[in-house]
Amino acid sequence: MKSTSIRRISAVALALGLVATGCGSDEDGATGEPAATGARPGSDLQADEGSTEVDGPQPRLVVSDADSGRVDVLDLESGENIATFDVQEPSRLTDVGGRYAFATAAASSGEDGRVHVIDVGSWTIDHGDHTHSYVRSPAELGVLSGDDPAHIVAGDGKVAVFFDGEGEADVLDNSGLRNGDVTVTGTVETGGPHHGVVIPVSDHFVTSRPSGEADDSRPSSFELRDGGGEFVQEFTDFCPRMHGQAAFRTYAIAACDDGVFVASVADGQWISEKVGYPPGITAETRPSSFRTQDKLPVVVAPAGPAASNAGILLFDTATRQWSQIATPEPVLSVNLSGDGRNALAVLADRTFRVYDAATGEETGSSSVLAEPFDPSDRSATAPVVVVGGNRAYVADPAAEVVLEIDYRDGARVARTLDVGVAPASMTLAGF
Structure with missing residues (x-):
């Protein structure tokens, strides 16, 4: 179980500098096409502290090593490694908002598992008719610790980090991440340990529930909780051996053995449905x-x-x-x-x-x-x-x-x- 002394974030105080490289577009080195209406530096948005606005996207690739805790950040214009982080164990990377990489490591040597939050230091904001791109030095913002971290789901301006060994998720706010603040703003409980998920959708959380089967840790049903993590309702459609999910603005989906579970809201009313797989699946x-x-x-x-x-x-x-x-x-x-x-x-x-x-x-x-x-x-x-x-x-x-x-x-x-x-x-x- 999580120790109260490490349940919250271990903040990393780092000085953030600027990355001043440009984005090339030669035939064999192009890494994406900057929007033709891209904003000019110093335009109508104020850059985050420690960052600078640039003429167009300057993308970066984050790579984790299968054999160690090494995580590298590569500048995709030059192909050069611009930052290396040690997250202690081989980790799975989850993209959050096209800016952050959450590196999830399983428990080792009897210790809690860890989720390292890395600001990759390059992002683009799309305003529809124009975009703004920013860069800063990559930095590790903090570490979440707990019993068997697993699924990480971003949605509705939040990130839910689920800990299988406890059957609950720690919730972070995107607004806090932008300020380098990775303090847990809430915890959503789900009824017991299992290989589950918490999905932020439309000021609520669609949360899995343990199946109760001793030989299978995957969930079989979902319920709805409000923004404070309080129970709202059960969903009537079951989801045997759930694994795989995606979050959208007003609905969430999850893969089950017998089809896809869909939970959605319209006019304040939440419903669920099941969509079967194609023939032969x-x-x-x-x-x-x-x-x-x-x-x-x-x-x-x-x-x-x-x-x-x-x-x-x-x-x-x-x-x-x-x-x-x-x-x-x-x-x-x-x-x-x-x-x-x-x-x-x-x-x-x-x-x-x-x-x-x-x-x-x-x-x-x-x-x-x-x-x-x-x-x-x-x-x-x-x-x-x-x-x-x-x-x-x-x-x-x-x-x-x-x-x-x-x-x-x-x-x-x-x-x-x-x-x-x-x-x-x-x-x-x-x-």
């Missing part, structure tokens, strides 16, 4: 995680783990419609282009594939991995793909590189970044 080929893109209703997921994979699944959360894309080899990692028009996948046969999300047609392919991946090898670190601007970034742990791919140009490999570690998890910031 079973408990072995269902999604167990979702990838999203900002402001898009479509989510994408592998159709099951690599060992039993059945291609790519796309779910339009607005229309509740599924589509499925068949792939020639098992999918290891999948993502969406920023406009939602393309599904991007790394397959076990070493290839990176681009598919038209509407038709399922393959529009590009290239060889990206140094060697084929064996889905039956559970000890191997699987490749992952993240997307920013007009580029995808594929981690090849075996070769200790990250490949930058122009997915709009036949999946052309534009650049290879030698990161010097086995990249296990990645996030992007600054777009």
